[in-house]
């Protein structure tokens with residue numbers, strides 16, 4: 001047998017190694033549990049603390065007695081049952097107290113304090129353990145050895161709990177277990193080294209002692225308990241981690257409201273499908289799907305009804321996809337899809353049509369059937385692009401292009417769209433600095449009283465003189481300026497410039513200025529206009545603000561509030577382009593407009609187009625009944641003018657009288673209008689004279 005003499009005792013070396021290993025494993029499992037306790041709170045934390053203490057305590061108990069048993073062969077011995085059990089109790093309680101104190105946030109040295117408590121407990125355990133050990137002989141203790149044992153025990157256990165509580169790396173937990181195991185072994189050997197035994201065969205051991213071999217069974221049981229606890233905590237840990245990983249995966253890859261895959265999942269699938277298509281020589285089509293008029297559902301029925309529609313849309317899309325197809329929700333009312341085929345673009349077109357059809361079926365919203373359409377754009381890999389990101393942006397571009405043309409369109413990407421989009425972006429960039437660079441101009445179109453041709457005012461119309469492209473029409477740059485919000489600064493410039501020209505007497509009568517919806521949403525437009533009128537000295541009654549119906553629909557309460565302020569200031573308000581939007585009587589009733597501007601699309605078609613003529617008559621009758629003068633826009637011919645005069649239209653503007661011109665040409669334009677009136681009067685007089693002569 002491999003025994004070793006050490007001072008007063010001989011050791012069974014293998015048992016000593018086993019004692020160290022049990023201690024190490026037990027404390028490692030204990031530290032694992034303790035780390036879980038630190039990461040949780042409330043009763044879960046207490047549960048883990050208890051488990052940590054039981055496992056560590058049992059391991060300490062077992063290792064203590066294994067190392068005592070290692071001494072057994074040289075001496076006949078036995079173990080006192082109560083003290084032996086007490087050792088286990090002390091071990092568990094001191095670990096519980098040590099862990100509990102050590103894991104508290106206060107005081108600052110709580111971890112070290114907890115370690116000391118454990119150290120005291122472990123020392124007590126050893127003293128009681130040795131007390132429980134009855135040998136056939138006598139034991140004498142060395143005081144210095146005992147003090148050394150005490151110091152070793154306390155400092156090493158403090159260090160151990162310190163490592164467990166203030167981990168710098170994830171290995172600190174193992175460090176703590178190693179320190180604790182080392183401390184127990186070192187302390188135990190320091191303690192036994194402080195003792196000297198005198199074998200005395202004349203001493204009889206009491207009969208109630210637990211024989212060494214019986215204790216072996218208890219120790220083996222304890223070791224199995226520790227191992228079982230370690231194993232089950234490992235299994236629980238593994239399962240919890242897998243479950244949470246799956247849940248995180250589910251959450252981060254699925255849109256929570258519709259349950260459809262989200263943008264992240266779409267990107268992953270796209271990368272996979274692209275390499276698959278590449279490998280198999282297939283084609284991949286990406287689709288961008290946008291619901292038309294979805295905002296109206298939110299506005300009319302509320303957001304929860306909107307959510308229900310989105311859930312129904314997702315359900316239909318999910319049911320529509322088959323093998324090699326994939327749908328995802330991008331955000332809001334935008335969806336994405338993929339389809340693999342060797343027969344693209346024909347298959348892509350067919351798939352888009354299928355999606356368009358299933359989404360055009362009515363949706364149930366609060367017991368009402370609501371019809372929606374979807375605008376769909378698509379692009380095909382590798383026909384249109386070989387870049388993953390371009391495939392989706394191409395599809396979106398195509399969708400927007402189709403939608404701009406008509407809601408519910410299906411549109412395939414083509415390269416010209418890219419060029420147009422690039423040019424548009426460049427123009428939008430240039431527009432941001434157009435006001436500052438003095439590239440904006442105002443042209444003025446004179447307005448007239450139709451009966452006698454008197455000039456009654458002018459409309460200010462913005463022009464952009466681009467350094468490269470030359471003069472650009474407002475029909476092209478105003479929507480762009482609204483997208484980039486540059487219109488706010490531009491509109492203010494137009495107001496100031498027009499008011500100044502009118503105040504300086506360079507324009508006759510009223511000056512009408514168009515205002516964009518965005519100007520209503522930024523700052524206080526009424527205050528801005530007030531400031532401009534004060535600055536230029538123009539009387540409020542000479543400025544006329546032109547608003548469109550769609551603007552009022554976009555943010556009615558705010559618009560009406562600002563218009564009300566302007567009206568109080570004495571600024572007249574005109575409803576521009578009447579007849580092109582919703583043309584609702586409600587809008588006319590919502591606000592007391594000072595003028596209705598009849599859109600040129602109707603004026604252009606009178607008198608021959610009977611429907612247009614009927615509309616013009618109705619609007620004129622409406623104006624009369626509401627006591628609001630109507631101005632007809634876009635009068636180009638004498639026939640149109642005569643029709644309008646006959647139907648009682650008061651004012652007009654159009655190329656027949658004057659085209660929009662720069663300020664410097666206004667006197668000429670006015671002179672021409674006077675000549676026209678004079679010529680007309682002369683013709684009328686001549687005709688009258690001829691009639692009289694006849």
Ligand code: C2E
Nearest residue numbers: 461462474475478494514515516634635636653654655660
């Ligand atoms: P609008 O306010 O309805 O202006 C009338 C448009 O009709 C002007 O086009 C004018 O040149 C054109 N027009 C006038 N008489 C005739 C005619 O007899 N025949 C034809 N075919 N057209 C005629 P323009 O200057 O191209 O302006 C287009 C639109 O751009 C304006 O429509 C207005 O909505 C917007 N706009 C122009 N200037 C501004 C501005 O300073 N601010 C804002 N927010 N919008 C502006």
Ligand code: MG
Nearest residue numbers: 459514546576
């Ligand atoms: Mg206008």
Ligand code: MG
Nearest residue numbers: 576577597633
């Ligand atoms: Mg107009």
